[in-house]
Amino acid sequence: MSEYIIRTNNLNFQFNRQRKIIENLSLNVPKGSIYGFLGPNGAGKSTTMRLITGLINEQQPSIELFGKPLHQQLPSVFSKIGSIIETPTLYLHLSGADNLRIIAAIQKIDEAKIQEILELVDLKKFQKQKAKQYSLGMKQRLAIGMALLNEPELLILDEPVNGLDPQGIVEIRELLKRINTTKGITIFISSHLLAEVEKTCTHVGIIHQGKLRFEGAIQELSSVNSQILLHISVKDASAYLSVVSQLYPQVRMADAKTLEIALNNTEEIPLLVKNFTENNIPIYALIKKGGLEDWFMNITQKTNE
Numbered sequence: 001m002s003e004y005i006i007r008t009n010n011l012n013f014q015f016n017r018q019r020k021i022i023e024n025l026s027l028n029v030p031k032g033s034i035y036g037f038l039g040p041n042g043a044g045k046s047t048t049m050r051l052i053t054g055l056i057n058e059q060q061p062s063i064e065l066f067g068k069p070l071h072q073q074l075p076s077v078f079s080k081i082g083s084i085i086e087t088p089t090l091y092l093h094l095s096g097a098d099n100l101r102i103i104a105a106i107q108k109i110d111e112a113k114i115q116e117i118l119e120l121v122d123l124k125k126f127q128k129q130k131a132k133q134y135s136l137g138m139k140q141r142l143a144i145g146m147a148l149l150n151e152p153e154l155l156i157l158d159e160p161v162n163g164l165d166p167q168g169i170v171e172i173r174e175l176l177k178r179i180n181t182t183k184g185i186t187i188f189i190s191s192h193l194l195a196e197v198e199k200t201c202t203h204v205g206i207i208h209q210g211k212l213r214f215e216g217a218i219q220e221l222s223s224v225n226s227q228i229l230l231h232i233s234v235k236d237a238s239a240y241l242s243v244v245s246q247l248y249p250q251v252r253m254a255d256a257k258t259l260e261i262a263l264n265n266t267e268e269i270p271l272l273v274k275n276f277t278e279n280n281i282p283i284y285a286l287i288k289k290g291g292l293e294d295w296f297m298n299i300t301q302k303t304n305e
């Protein structure tokens with residue numbers, strides 16, 4: 001059986017009596033994974049992360065960290081966790097290295113470790129530069145470095161790429177993968193971007209309105225939801241229906257000028273275009289519906305069922 005670093009067992013939470021913010025949420029974050037906690041704004045990601053890191057107290061014991069109930073290991077368990085939940089606090093008038101030294105002094109960590117972290121987060125060259133001169137991505141990498149100083153087994157980051165430019169996003173993505181593979185640290189990150197989670201994570205949990213909508217390895221996400229619907233604009237749908245149905249028995253007429261065909265995945269589109277061309281059926285437009293993005297939009301846009 002896999003070992004889990006974070007587990008929640010029917011976690012519930014409400015700030016007031018009117019509304020449950022987290023509802024029967026059962027997460028399973030495997031050891032060694034990069035787990036993407038995905039959901040739109042207001043879904044309950046930050047609240048869950050704040051509960052896991054003890055910034056707010058759970059209302060019934062439902063959180064397990066490193067295989068044991070959280071409430072039985074307070075506060076010592078937090079020495080095994082590095083986290084950035086709220087905006088990271090940096091001393092902007094100090095250099096990158098000095099920001100790390102302040103944390104290191106409190107935790108009695110030596111200079112060698114600071115240099116190792118600067119190397120890891122790719123700030124060695126800029127270590128003497130003041131943090132206020134850093135780009136947002138560099139500040140984020142410095143903050144991640146600060147969270148790594150005490151050699152945590154688990155790193156928890158709330159929306160680590162929020163607000164970064166494309167280059168900054170790639171750098172954080174690569175850094176997280178490096179931390180995960182070279183240090184074996186389990187990483188739990190939140191995001192509202194499906195594409196980002198797909199690129200960075202090994203596992204995903206999708207939350208909407210406080211409830212878990214999907215959980216699994218990233219490959220499962222794409223295989224379960226790869227089916228797409230193609231809407232193909234043609235001059236006269238009824239005229240072509242019988243020819244097309246020989247190749248695609250699942251074809252139907254969406255309207256007088258549109259054929260609709262379900263395909264298993266987008267890889268099948270080029271062959272479809274070739275088949276139409278070979279059968280002298282001009283295509284005026286192709287519209288792809290369904291697929292992972294539509295599915296994600298669908299499950300995260302529905303309001304209270």
Ligand SMILES: Nc1ncnc2c1ncn2[C@@H]1O[C@H](COP(=O)(O)OP(=O)(O)OP(=O)(O)O)[C@@H](O)[C@H]1O
Nearest residue numbers: 015016021039040041042043044045046047048159
């Ligand atoms: N201190 C609070 N008191 C009352 N309601 C709160 C409080 N903090 C958050 N909420 C509400 O809880 C819900 C979940 O918020 P949360 O911040 O966990 O969502 P999120 O998924 O992290 O989204 P975002 O990315 O926008 O922060 C929201 O409806 C929010 O308004």
